[in-house]
Amino acid sequence: MVALVLLGVAWVLFSLRRLDRRFLMRGLRWIVGGGAMLVAIAALLFRRIDIAMIVGAVAASVLLRGRLGQFSFDSFGSAPSGNVSKVRSRYLAMELDHDTGELSGRVVDGQFAGWDLMDLGEAETRSLLTEIGQDTESVNLFESWLDTNRAGWREYFTESESASGQGAANGRDPVAEAYAVLGLKPGASDDEIRSAHRELMKGVHPDHGGSEFLAAKINEARDLLLGR
Template identity: 45%
Template sequence: MISLLGYLPFIQRIYRQFKSGQAGPGPSAGQQSIVETRFLRMTLDHDTGEMNGNVLEGAFAGRSLNQLTLDQLLELLTECTREDEESAQLLRAYLGRVHGDEWQQSQADSQAAEVSGGMTHREAYEILGLEEGADEEEIRAAHRSLMQKLHPDRGGSTYLASKINRAKEVLLGKQ
């Protein structure tokens, strides 16, 4: 397996060329570069500048990158970032080439949803057993009552306690 760190300058140069619309100084008689990381095997066609790859590991193993939606690619990026930074860097180069700046906005939107735990105001009201539009005092009282019953120290689950805490944060705007 080729270590990506040694190829990082090469990948960065390729990425800059892709962003500027250049595939290289001229035709290269069908040459391709192949870089393999833990999660990805990527190819770059020197003539066309086309970049593609296959997923080697993880939730999308066995699939070609060009078959994945942007949301799926971002899921893969999250997995790569967690497990293998070399794969994440390579996937970022691919995303920049294929999706331009769009992927970064989608990633930011995705991260914002993660920060809020993906919880909507409606879900938060339901978790706390409140009607939409409840005021701060009602939210705090419902939170306190539920935590007294469901806190892990009182035999409740950590999962439920975290959901109750998150619901209060979402409704009180502490995201």
């Protein structure tokens, strides 16, 4: 008989180990809370108002808030958040959320220490790339972040630097370059400029997953032409 009881207990324990922890803790929450509520009702029937109030408060805390003092049934049964990878270099600290694919980062050293990478504009991005240029690990991390969060940044930087160099050497007209960015011929009307700007922004707007840098260049071209 004792052997059968021990086998039964062993089977129950084995079965419980195979169940999801959140399911177990949710069931334990209702067992503890429901038991406390029954005790409180029994205390009322026996006119022990003091016990009923104390035990009733415990039952309410367990059933409504999932807490028994400092113990939380919900946090104990929740799955650990170990799905985030962290890496750190001399200048940068990065986190990759494997569930969402989101890559976030911040600067931990240098003139931009404490900055979130999302707060960097074009000028700050260029300055940071120059500052960390001697640290290969930081450069690789930052370029990975830019590839993920600033699509098209390489092409934009290359084109900007090329245009800047040619403009300085050949005396190119920035107005002509602005027309070229918008795909317009010189002398286009304001309505044509606005229309071209709207069409281009549909494909590169940052809010729709496009490139912030390309969007900035298109906006700059529009503002320059309309400002004339």
